[in-house]
Amino acid sequence: MERKLPLWGAAAIVAFVLLLAWAIIPALHPMPKDEAVADQFPNDQFPSTYKPLPSRPVVIRGATILTGTDKELAKASILLQDGKIAAIGAKVPEPPGTVVINGRGKFVTPGIIDIHSHLGVYPSPSNEATQDGNEAVRPVTAEVRSENSVWPQDPGFTRALAGGVTAMQILPGSANLIGGRSVVLKNVPSRTTQGMKFPDAPYDLKMACGENPKRVYGEKGGPQTQMGDVAGYRAAFEKALEYRDKWRRYWKSKSGDKPDRDIGLETLALVLDKKIPVQMHCYRADQMATMIDVAKEFGFRIAAFHHAVEAYKVADLLRRNGVCGVMWADWWGFKMEAYDGIPENIAMVDHAGACAMIHSDDPIGIQRLNQEVAKAMAAGRRMGYRITRAHAVAWMTRNPAYALGILKQTGTLEKGKMADVVMWDTDPLSVYAHAEKVFIDGALIYDRDNSRLSPRTDFEAGQEGNGGSGGAGQ
Amino acid sequence: MRVMLAACSALIGFATLAAAQPSGAPRSLQTPPRPAAVPKPVAVGALPAGSAATLIQHGHLHTVGGLGTLNDGDVLIEGSRITQVGAHLTAPDGAKTINAEGRPVTPGLMSSWTQLGIDEVDLVAETNDTTPNQAIDSAAFDIADAINPDSVAIPVARIAGVTRSLTAPPACSEVFCGTGAVIHLGNGPDLLIKRQAGVVVDLEPAGGAKQSKSRPDIWAKFRETLQDAREYWSQREGYHRPGGARDQRSTRIDLDALGPVIRGEEPLIVRAERASTIRQIVQFAGANRLKLILVGGGEAWRVARDLAQAQVPVVIDPNLNLPSSFSDLGATLQNAARLDAAGVTVVLQPRSNNPAHDAGTIAQMAGNAVANGMRWDHALAAITRNAAQAWGIADTYGTLEPGKDADVVIWNGDPLNVTSAPTAVFVRGERMPLVSRQTKLRERYRDLKRKTPPFGYR
Numbered sequence: 001m002e003r004k005l006p007l008w009g010a011a012a013i014v015a016f017v018l019l020l021a022w023a024i025i026p027a028l029h030p031m032p033k034d035e036a037v038a039d040q041f042p043n044d045q046f047p048s049t050y051k052p053l054p055s056r057p058v059v060i061r062g063a064t065i066l067t068g069t070d071k072e073l074a075k076a077s078i079l080l081q082d083g084k085i086a087a088i089g090a091k092v093p094e095p096p097g098t099v100v101i102n103g104r105g106k107f108v109t110p111g112i113i114d115i116h117s118h119l120g121v122y123p124s125p126s127n128e129a130t131q132d133g134n135e136a137v138r139p140v141t142a143e144v145r146s147e148n149s150v151w152p153q154d155p156g157f158t159r160a161l162a163g164g165v166t167a168m169q170i171l172p173g174s175a176n177l178i179g180g181r182s183v184v185l186k187n188v189p190s191r192t193t194q195g196m197k198f199p200d201a202p203y204d205l206k207m208a209c210g211e212n213p214k215r216v217y218g219e220k221g222g223p224q225t226q227m228g229d230v231a232g233y234r235a236a237f238e239k240a241l242e243y244r245d246k247w248r249r250y251w252k253s254k255s256g257d258k259p260d261r262d263i264g265l266e267t268l269a270l271v272l273d274k275k276i277p278v279q280m281h282c283y284r285a286d287q288m289a290t291m292i293d294v295a296k297e298f299g300f301r302i303a304a305f306h307h308a309v310e311a312y313k314v315a316d317l318l319r320r321n322g323v324c325g326v327m328w329a330d331w332w333g334f335k336m337e338a339y340d341g342i343p344e345n346i347a348m349v350d351h352a353g354a355c356a357m358i359h360s361d362d363p364i365g366i367q368r369l370n371q372e373v374a375k376a377m378a379a380g381r382r383m384g385y386r387i388t389r390a391h392a393v394a395w396m397t398r399n400p401a402y403a404l405g406i407l408k409q410t411g412t413l414e415k416g417k418m419a420d421v422v423m424w425d426t427d428p429l430s431v432y433a434h435a436e437k438v439f440i441d442g443a444l445i446y447d448r449d450n451s452r453l454s455p456r457t458d459f460e461a462g463q464e465g466n467g468g469s470g471g472a473g474q
Numbered sequence: 475m476r477v478m479l480a481a482c483s484a485l486i487g488f489a490t491l492a493a494a495q496p497s498g499a500p501r502s503l504q505t506p507p508r509p510a511a512v513p514k515p516v517a518v519g520a521l522p523a524g525s526a527a528t529l530i531q532h533g534h535l536h537t538v539g540g541l542g543t544l545n546d547g548d549v550l551i552e553g554s555r556i557t558q559v560g561a562h563l564t565a566p567d568g569a570k571t572i573n574a575e576g577r578p579v580t581p582g583l584m585s586s587w588t589q590l591g592i593d594e595v596d597l598v599a600e601t602n603d604t605t606p607n608q609a610i611d612s613a614a615f616d617i618a619d620a621i622n623p624d625s626v627a628i629p630v631a632r633i634a635g636v637t638r639s640l641t642a643p644p645a646c647s648e649v650f651c652g653t654g655a656v657i658h659l660g661n662g663p664d665l666l667i668k669r670q671a672g673v674v675v676d677l678e679p680a681g682g683a684k685q686s687k688s689r690p691d692i693w694a695k696f697r698e699t700l701q702d703a704r705e706y707w708s709q710r711e712g713y714h715r716p717g718g719a720r721d722q723r724s725t726r727i728d729l730d731a732l733g734p735v736i737r738g739e740e741p742l743i744v745r746a747e748r749a750s751t752i753r754q755i756v757q758f759a760g761a762n763r764l765k766l767i768l769v770g771g772g773e774a775w776r777v778a779r780d781l782a783q784a785q786v787p788v789v790i791d792p793n794l795n796l797p798s799s800f801s802d803l804g805a806t807l808q809n810a811a812r813l814d815a816a817g818v819t820v821v822l823q824p825r826s827n828n829p830a831h832d833a834g835t836i837a838q839m840a841g842n843a844v845a846n847g848m849r850w851d852h853a854l855a856a857i858t859r860n861a862a863q864a865w866g867i868a869d870t871y872g873t874l875e876p877g878k879d880a881d882v883v884i885w886n887g888d889p890l891n892v893t894s895a896p897t898a899v900f901v902r903g904e905r906m907p908l909v910s911r912q913t914k915l916r917e918r919y920r921d922l923k924r925k926t927p928p929f930g931y932r
Contacts, residue, residue: 124796125803155797211597313929316922332912333627333831335597342912352922364793371838371892378893383916431841431892460797465749465773465804474795474806 039251041266043275046147048197050186052441057081057095060423063103068110068397068412072390078108080419083441088413101437107428110397110413111166111420111440114366115279115326115404116306116359120170120185120193121146123154124363125459134173135180139217140236142205143264144180146170150193153457155470156363161187161446161455162472163367164422164435167198169404171306174208174281175216177223177232181267182206182279184404186420188440189455202405204303205271207233209282209291210337230290237298240268277303277405279326283337285313292321304403306359308349309341315352324355324403328365329372329379346373346395347380347387357399369396374429389429418442446472527552527569528905530898533579533884535559536851538859539873543851549579551880554903559874572898574884580854581874582637582659582881582901584861585833586789586823587674587743587769590631590639591621591657591665593830605646611695613735614727615652617641618669623662627830629910632659634834635889635896637881640671640865644829645745645770647680647687649695653731654743656865658881660901671865672743672767673735677751678801689751699724700762703732741765741866747772747801756780767864770825772802775809778816787864788818791825792843810856811847820848821864822856841890853890879903 058080065073065088079087079094087093094100121133132149135141150170160168166187172179184201185193209229218224223232243265250259270276278295282288282305295302304324305311309332311318311325318325327349332341350356358373360366377392394412401411410418419442424433438446447453451473460470528551535547541559550558552566565571594601603620606612621641631639642654651674657665675696679687687695706713706729713726724732734740742759746752747770756777759766768774769789774781781788792810797803814820822839826832840853848856862872870879880903887894899906918932 125799127799159795215597312916313919330835331828331832332630333595334828336595339595340915342916344916348916348919363796363798367795368793368842371842374892375838378895382895383920429893431838431890432845434845460803463797463803465776465797465802466806470797 041247041270041273043203043270046145046194046197048199049192049194050188050190050197050199052083053188053443053445055080055083055439055441055443057086057098058101058439058442058444059092059094059098060101060103060106060108060421063106063108063423064427065108065413066390066393066428067414068394069414070388070391070394072388077103078413078421080421080439080442083419083443085413085415085417085419085421088415101423103423105426106436107424107426107433108413109164109393109422109424109428110411111422111438112164112369112396113400113404113406113411114160114165114168114360114369114396115304115357115400116361117160117168117170117363117366118173118361119156119160119168119363119366120150120152120154121172122363123151124156134175136173136175136216139176139213139223139232140178141172141176141180141264142178142236142267143262144172145183145203146172146180146206147183147193147197150183150185150196152190152193152196153459155457155460155474156366157187158189158455158457158470158472159363159474160366161438162435162448164370164424164428164438165366166420166422166438166440167406167410168366169204169279169400171204171206171279174206174212177208177213177229178236178268179206179208181276184406186440188445189457198406198409200409203270203276204279204404205267205276207278207280209280209287210284211335212281226287230294233291233294234297237268237272237294237300240265240272241298244269244272271300272298274299274301277301279304279306279403281306283307283309284340285310287337288314288323289317292317292323303405304355304357307338307361309338309345311354311356312342312345312348313340315349315354318349319352319354324357324399325349326357326359326400326403327376328361329358329375343375343379344383346376347383347385350387350391350395351380351385355399355402357395357403359400370424370428370433371431372396374431377429389427392429448473527557527566528900528903529563529565529569529571530579530882530884531563531571531573532576533574534576535874536578536580536854536889537874538581538851538855539875541875546576547579549874549880549882551882551900551903554879555876556874556878556880556882557876559876572884577897578885578887578889579874580635580883580885580889581858581872581878582883582899583635583836583857584638584640584865584871585631585636585836586640586821586861586864587642587654587829588639588823588833589641589644589830590627590659590833591623591625591641591830592617594622594625594627596828596830604643606643606648606652611646611648611650611699612652612725612728613650613673613699613731614725615643616655616669616731617643617652618655618666621655621657621665623665625830626911627833628659629906630831630912631833632899632901632906633896633908633910633913635837635883635885635899636833637883637899637901638667638861638867638871639833640861642672642743643674645674645676645678647676647678649675649677649687649692650699650728651676656867658879658901660904660906667870668865668867670731670734670740672741673731674743674769675745677744677746677755678748678770678799693754695723699728700732700736703729703736707733707736735764736762738763738765741767741864743767743769745770747799749773749776749804751801752777753780756784756786759786760784769823771809771813772798773804774818775806775812776804778813778818781813782817785819787821787860788813789821789823789864792822792839792846792848794825807842807846810843810853814848814852814856819860819863820852820856821861822853837890837894838892841888841892844890850890
């Protein structure tokens with residue numbers, strides 16, 4: 001039987017609930033909500049405010065499409081709608097209002113993803129005021145984040161865009177054993193770094209092997225040796241284990257003193273929880289093998305070895321342990337641990353069944369990752385491997401997306417994924433190719449044929465030297 | 475130099491390296507090698523020095539010279555020289571013939587302003603002879619004293635088609651950086667083609683870190699040194715007598731080294747980026763009758779007319795399009811094409827952080843210049859003939875023409891495309907094996923599954 005609650009009764013209940021809330025909430029107040037709710041470390045600071053730019057449906061009709069999934073579709077079309085890849089194949093629907101682009105003679109690939117960039121943290125122009133990539137004050141700085149250094153007005157972002165780069169991981173430098181968190185950005189013009197943040201991309205932790213930490217700290221208290229490097233990683237993660245245990249005990253008991261918060265150890269605890277994978281700068285084969293053991297000891301995950309110039313020596317080890325190799329096409333020899341670099345590296349790692357990819361680590365190189373992939377492919381072919389261009393394209397699209405944990409959203413041209421797409425004026429694995437149109441989430445962000453769609457940064461505005469223009473097409 | 479080293483690949487400002495620890499005695503081997511399983515060596519020894527004639531037939535010849543391009547052309551190499559170029563040449567008795575089957579044939583490429591031969595491992599001090607160890611400027615710092623014909627970087631560049639190099643000190647932000655030389659990348663022991671090929675001067679303040687010198691400091695020092703050199707050379711005989719000369723800022727050997735420079739015989743290789751600095755040095759060189767070669771040239775396109783008029787060759791990396799400092803805000807991908815269109819002698823050269831090891835990317839640079847508006851044949855000239863002219867060796871190198879040194883490359887595709895590679899490289903008539911330390915490492919690790927012989931025996 002239905003009973004009507006008198007008005008005063010409802011009001012009393014509301015008042016009671018509010019009173020209760022008022023009593024409880026302040027007690028919780030200083031504690032971040034995640035801790036209270038889920039008994040876990042918070043991991044959502046500096047949330048993304050990225051919103052795709054407005055777009056109309058676009059069809060690129062009759063192009064050669066390299067999907068990033070090893071497929072090459074001749075005379076194929078792709079429909080970008082509402083920010084997503086809505087259809088791809090021989091024929092695609094053209095909803096009313098669709099912008100149709102003639103793709104004859106053109107090539108279409110997924111947007112390029114550079115898994116190793118310092119744009120924004122080592123921006124152009126390079127001077128004392130802009131060196132924000134290495135917090136080289138002590139060897140373990142897990143507490144810092146590259147996103148807090150990124151200068152969104154770095155002109156390098158625009159140039160990378162003109163090279164077809166739609167997303168990139170911005171890493172702290174490699175002065176430190178543990179250099180801090182990286183951030184994954186969409187390559188869109190933005191006033192703020194949050195406005196570029198790739199929605200829901202996991203954070204990663206930058207760590208570095210070998211010569212660099214030794215060089216920086218060898219005479220500043222160490223590490224001075226490779227064994228010092230390894231001891232440093234292990235000591236840091238041992239502390240993180242203790243820290244995590246302390247908090248777990250606290251969450252479990254729901255009583256006792258709240259442990260002090262340490263944001264560096266918090267990051268490492270999230271690494272131990274496998275919520276933050278490690279992006280590990282290691283050149284030499286033996287360094288990689290050692291780091292695989294360290295990761296096993298503490299139970300964290302290394303997503304990829306970066307600058308892995310000797311990956312070809314241990315490609316089987318990388319495959320077995322599910323760690324990707326992030327490589328240059330032909331950089332070598334600039335320091336001792338780069339002395340054994342060879343141009344077949346990427347092809348050999350790929351051939352061994354491990355996950356292989358290109359990276360730039362350079363504001364000029366990032367503009368031509370397609371050429372670097374072409375060189376790596378050609379070197380592999382010359383040593384007798386059969387490598388299709390459809391396969392090689394994955395070295396700059398699918399594989400970096402995989403290693404960054406964003407393959408579900410981007411990295412290949414598949415229905416439902418973000419419409420991060422590049423149209424090239426010719427075979428992208430050629431020195432003569434230009435990214436003609438670059439789409440991010442379906443919006444045309446760069447158009448080589450339309451200077452109004454060539455974004456430029458504040459820094460470049462009104463500078464005489466560039467004729468007052470600057471920007472992506474400079 | 476590009477100012478910022480890649481942040482992770484090599485950190486800026488390296489401290490003294492800890493002394494290398496001697497390794498202990500080698501560990502005894504668990505598995506002795508089985509001789510039967512040792513693979514055959516991959517390398518082919520260098521062929522005897524230009525002993526027999528070689529006729530390259532049916533090449534798509536890009537002579538970069540008066541003969542232009544021949545769709546089906548032959549090149550006859552006798553000894554160290556090219557003796558004939560044309561269609562359907564007759565092979566002399568005993569000549570080897572190579573059928574190029576229509577593939578492109580070009581002159582060997584020339585790397586301009588690299589550290590090939592003087593820099594084995596950049597961050598290993600004992601192998602790096604690129605800059606004066608004392609923080610002083612010096613024209614007498616002569617890299618010809620340091621050329622290492624056994625550098626493993628040389629074959630790496632060579633199998634990418636590079637047969638010559640203007641090896642010189644990098645920009646040093648110390649005004650006078652030292653003297654360069656032209657070398658060939660063929661068989662040693664003597665690689666020197668031309669000593670005193672130019673004195674490097676850096677007129678831009680150091681970027682990236684604390685500015686040690688401002689432009690007026692640099693210019694004052696630059697002018698004073700040249701004035702000293704003139705004064706010294708005008709009374710050189712009496713210079714060492716008491717009262718023979720006033721005190722000079724530079725040492726005698728530096729002033730000696732500047733003799734050919736003030737006489738306009740040896741070029742000043744001036745690194746300048748900012749348009750105003752370029753304008754200033756072009757005027758200065760003209761007024762003082764100095765032979766000038768501009769390197770860097772980030773904003774050179776803005777001074778294109780002056781450079782063309784003064785006939786100053788410009789060595790640029792066509793891919794630099796970032797305001798890497800306040801000196802090159804106008805850097806653009808159009809630089810090469812604009813200079814070329816204005817009639818400037820353009821020389822293309824990668825300006826990476828690591829020029830000795832990246833020398834082989836020069837064809838890629840030229841390809842990119844084409845992608846950004848330069849004519850293909852001009853871009854090829856920019857890494858062959860124009861370099862020869864700039865460095866004063868055009869009488870012996872730079873084109874496929876009778877009488878020139880036989881630096882010849884056969885390619886498997888468009889020489890300027892990144893997917894192409896040489897199939898044969900001749901340096902001064904000698905066919906060089908397409909082998910490097912890199913190809914040896916590749917073969918060592920080609921097969922990771924093979925159990926024998928162990929890696930250490932491959």
